[in-house]
Amino acid sequence: KTFSEAILDVITNPNIVFILFSLGTLGLAIELYNPGAILPGIVGGICIIVALLGMQALPINYAGLALIILAIIMFLLEIKVTSYGMLTIGGVIALILGGLMLIDSPEPTLQVSKSIVITVSLCVAAFLVFVVGFVVKSHRKQVETGFEGLVGQVGKVKETIDGDGMVFVAGALWHAVAEEKIQAGEKVRIVSGEHTTLKVAKLNSHKEG
Structure with a gap:
């Protein structure tokens, strides 16, 4: 196999496609939380584009893809909207269901591994819980600090x-x-x-x- 064929074999692996989509979500979430970081946004965007490229060679179930996209939207909204974790829970459920439904084929070798779907989804959720917790802590600190202590800083x-x-x-x-x-x-x-x-x-x- 040529180098390009070997790369194509990797990125068309259903498990790799799902992982790339999830990593892309994390990259965009980091960029949204910390605007100007640049690198996470670039890496996240590349991961999602490569995942979409890999999907072109796979029998994609568009309902599963729609669920994954919905999960990404809910995860990103969680950073900006106070939902007390409801968006994260909904995002995890959508990501797991989307991952399990992503490939429209009865062939076991073309399915995304259940263990990978669950593990990756929980890792994404854990990261978001950490980020949201940090945001909440920051907001509390804002109230405690008060404006008088900030003027001039x-x-x-x-x-x-x-x-x-x-x-x-x-x-x-x-x-x-x-x-x-x-x-x-x-x-x-x-x-x-x-x-x-x-x-x-x-x-x-x-x-x-």
């Missing part, structure tokens, strides 16, 4: 502020607004705060590495 923009965005300061993520566009990675100074939103101003014009 320097933070780092995590999600480009174009009207509004996200900044990391005092060990937590905050929703922020500014009078000018500030790119992710730039430093800002906290000017004031109201409710759960900080008003910030650009500290300098250079991004941190």
